[in-house]
Amino acid sequence: MAALLYASRLADCPFEVVLVASNVPDAAGLALAAAEGVETFSHDHRGMKRADFDTLIDAELTRAGATHVALAGYMRLLSDGFVERWAGRMVNIHPSLLPAHKGLDVHEGVLAAGESVTGCTVHLVTSDLDGGPILGQVQVAVLPGDTAVTLAARVLTAEHQLYPRVIADLVGKDLTSPILDRLRVVALALPAAAEKQSHGMAGFFVTGGKFFAYFTRDHHNDGVTAVLVKTSGTEEQASLIERDPDLYYRPAYFGPSGWIGIRLDREIDWGHIEDWLARSWRASAPKRLAMLPF
Structure with a gap:
């Protein structure tokens, strides 16, 4: 989220961050966004049905004038209605070279498989978990002696480079003509x-x-x-x-x-x-x- 926010401040960036929303009220990203003058919204999802919570988030996105949604560390599955509402305009970043290693424990899986290359992927969000159309990828070498922690740190650096660029390309295509x-x-x-x-x-x-x-x-x-x-x-x-x-x-x-x-x-x-x-x-x-x- 921080990488996207600061990329949006560049003079030639076609997008701006209009809202940072979270289901975790004390998420550190909310404080950072507020400090940078970006509107925030948070609500604890516990005790709510998934579709009801997504309706709440959708209303806030609409009110803020959002045209696209970028998931950044959002760890909840989304309801089908929400996914359909933002079809083609909602993206996610995943720390592997999809379609390999979907889901959780990605870096552990890469190391266990003895792979020499991993990376990260930005994709459109569909009802298929980590299965939407791929918009961009960056490869990251797996080094001798890597642990899940050291590998995750390098992949995260790649994510911060890839995500803003892919979103800029997507938004640029979707700008009203x-x-x-x-x-x-x-x-x-x-x-x-x-x-x-x-x-x-x-x-x-x-x-x-x-x-x-x-x-x-x-x-x-x-x-x-x-x-x-x-x-x-x-x-x-x-x-x-x-x-x-x-x-x-x-x-x-x-x-x-x-x-x-x-x-x-x-x-x-x-x-x-x-x-x-x-x-x-x-x-x-x-x-x-x-x-x-x-």
Whole structure:
């Protein structure tokens, strides 16, 4: 946490620490954050259901205006609802080269296995413990005579270098762009439309219905900025891509369900985008809404 806080004070850092929260009221990090002028929140989790405690933390994060969550020595498992709420925007750092040595007693495991190299990993948080997509790693040599204590100290130094850099990269990708601003205006003008993060992207859905659009920017390290919308099925999807492969593409994971990607990293025909958003909205809205004129 301290490494992130002080990295955030650098002139070119794209993130700031708006809240330090803990389930341990006397955690030393709270005092440090307060001394540096950062808002803090703490509440003892004992006697509370996991989901209730996570709801409490989520409310504080929202109130503070947080856009991302960085876990730093937070030793509690998170509820599925909390993980989904921050999907794609919550990261954790683990003192091994994942997927090796998940969980606790990492350094003891490395030494027992006789490994010559270990390290640390920053990953997105999912419901799979220490199993989310990896965002960055640093290797650390295991030295002759190392103990779990000496090895942990060197890995911690590597963690302090890696974590701020990976978060800066993640936040930099997620910063609001003029294209997303324009897309948001169009999408949210549709009846009962709302926005929330889903699959690590800005998603637009119909209240009481389904998602009708996603905004993606280099989401799978593909360098593509696009809006994902629904087609009538894979046949239309293939026809669109064949007709104009520079504009349309089959998005990863969503493609098999008939979604189409419309690229926004070239000259944009916003009338065309508006038409597609309206069409995708109608395919996703409940019948009582889909018949509304707009």
